[in-house]
Amino acid sequence: MLSTSVVIVAASAIPVGKIQTGPLDDYQVVEHEVLSRVVTAAVNEAGIDKSSIDSLVFSEPHIYTQQRYFSTFMTSYLGLQCRGAVMEVMGNGMTGGFAFEQAADQIRLGRAKVALALGVNMETATSAAQHMNMSMRATGDIDFHSPAGFTPISWYAMDATRYMHEHGATRADLASVAVKNRLHASLNPLAHFRKPITVEDVLNSRPVVEPLSLLDVPPRDDGAVCLVLAEEEYARTLGKPFVRIRGRGSYHEGIHQVGDRPYDMIAFNSAARAAQAAYQDAGISAADIDLAELYAPCTIVEILVSEAVGLTKRGDGARAAAARETALGGRIPINTSGGCQSRGHPARLTPLYNALELFEQLTQRAGARQVADARLGLMSCELGNYNAALIHVLERGQ
Template sequence: MTIIGAAALPVGKWQSAADAAVQVLEHEVLARLVVRAVTEAGVDKSDIQGMTFAQPRPYTAQKYFATFMADYLRLPCSGNVSEVLGNGMTGGFAFEQAANDILLGRSKVSLALGINFETAIPAREHMMSSMRAVGDVDFQAPFGITPIAWYAMDATRYMHEYGSSRDELAAVAVKNRRHAALNPLAQFRTSITLDDVLAQPMIVEPLGLYEVPPRSDGAVCLVLAEEDVAKSLRRPYVKVRSRGFHHEGAHQISEVPNDMIALEAAQAAGRQAFARAGIAPGDLDLAEIYAPCTIVEVLAAEALGLTPRGEGARFAAEGRTSLGGDIPICTSGGLTSRGHPAYVTPLYSFVEVFDQLRGTAGQRQVHGAELALTSAELGNYNAALVHILEGVH
């Protein structure tokens, strides 16, 4: 199974206020991306037999979005037209379903696509919805435990356990902004220093403003195809070598004692993906990790074997996870700087890897990139979805 085309909206603030005289409509934005992606892929509209959408945010005016889009695009499909939802893994699940249509022989070409608009919604409304989704409504949500609060607890534990420092964690944000400055799709492209990061107001101690994700709008369309189709196009493409998935059967912070900074689901999913691809973490040329905060990038990198346990923050501070380092991580700028339109964030990871493995990433290109990893998560990495991809020229 392969990726042969991609198009994405630069991450930023695109959503219209409810009382705005001119409205930016999600279906119009996404339709333009579909045209771009399919044109780039070099396939005919009639070749597309499946579309799996990341379910849009509840704020989206148009409901039953997938079938509306099938009509708007005048695109009949015999494979699948559906929406999927899985919080931060939503875009990853859209990719999985589109891939499954191809692997099951239902479609030769399928689209994995979605749009996430949320920036014009009042912060209070957005947070109340988020807490009900990501926390236990009988315990966590009433006390205001937000995702950033879990990650802050992770950071505190990590620094205690391994003697790491706030400076080392903050270095992840500096590195990601340096990468984002080279990415035309990134929400924040102005360079920052370590002092800039440390000077920001605390969101939840020890994580400051630049160490947590912004609210973001974004949209992506990926074109997936059977490898025979990709080969017939006679142009570079990206092949999916393997995938791994694991859900630990817990919702966010579990009442069952565990190692809160081990990210066991990521470890299990990573082991599956590496075994099925027949490679080891050291064989990768880059990784695009779903990491809402600096500490999450550190913990996920360690769980996936990209850095040694307890040394992920130090690797970032030493430049070993930067472009030109041992294992470049989040060359797109990551969630803290590229931006985090949550329901489509995993699709942006595939866009970055698609560019890197075809050698079209411009100034942020990893020289000679052949193998890459993407990840997506549910909650505090209670579940992880990992893909290993390979460039074919």
């Protein structure tokens, strides 16, 4: 059963943005009601009856979600009875990727014919101070990072400074990534920010951590998404376009965010190792990839990941972005959804939104942002500063 081919047959999501309500607001947005509408839309798109759903793998909701033990509550709310797993998974930025992987594994192991990878993320009505305190304790070393106020954006700012020093990239080169992603987002109805921007807008935006400014970094976002995965043999009976999981790879380099021993901080070794494993699993090379959805909270991260996974050459990612090689119509379009800066970044769901974008692209339903003749797409996610990476290669179904 481990050789079973797994495909995505449907996907649905709400637009990324500010959805969460505060405790004193007259009108309350309830997480399970938002997610149930998304699930219904995805299941209806797949053309299946809910009795066919055997497993549900949830991206664990943020700690701000009021309903605890969310997965079993949600299963009851949807009226589902499952012979496979009903569970929540969590792994910082990899959370949505783990949900996707575990849902696929339910099918590969023969425990499900249809599995949902789904989740809801609510955080925007939570105060910035509360969220940052939680983030530093969750992602940093509490003996060093947290007391020093070393935030996640600080890691990426260090990466940017080092990259600019080693490879001669400029702030304008980094800003071109944000400009490109905003152009893509202007064509995506699910994107948070859709008004085009210029390099000057990025350079003149409020500083966050030198050399990164406000438009280099992601907003805090809410979202809800559901992917319907199925055995390929069963999916063919539905008569719907589908996208096959062609390969996967993962690697953890034993570092917690920023290492305490000498290493190349801008090589993103885990992404390179995971990508090579995914390419080998898929029987392809980086040159075969038609587009990519990269988990890249900041502009510099997109540049570094594109180099690590072989879509651009080492030290050339910033130049490639500035030359529009990674834009729609370019040699290798990256983050056609708009990426974390403009599509938005509901962190625990970002990998699932990335999978949704590749599903739309590879089934030729991406509209004005469609990549012509797209056949193979790559998506990535990470734990933090790419100390670990999970890579999937998706393929247009025949």
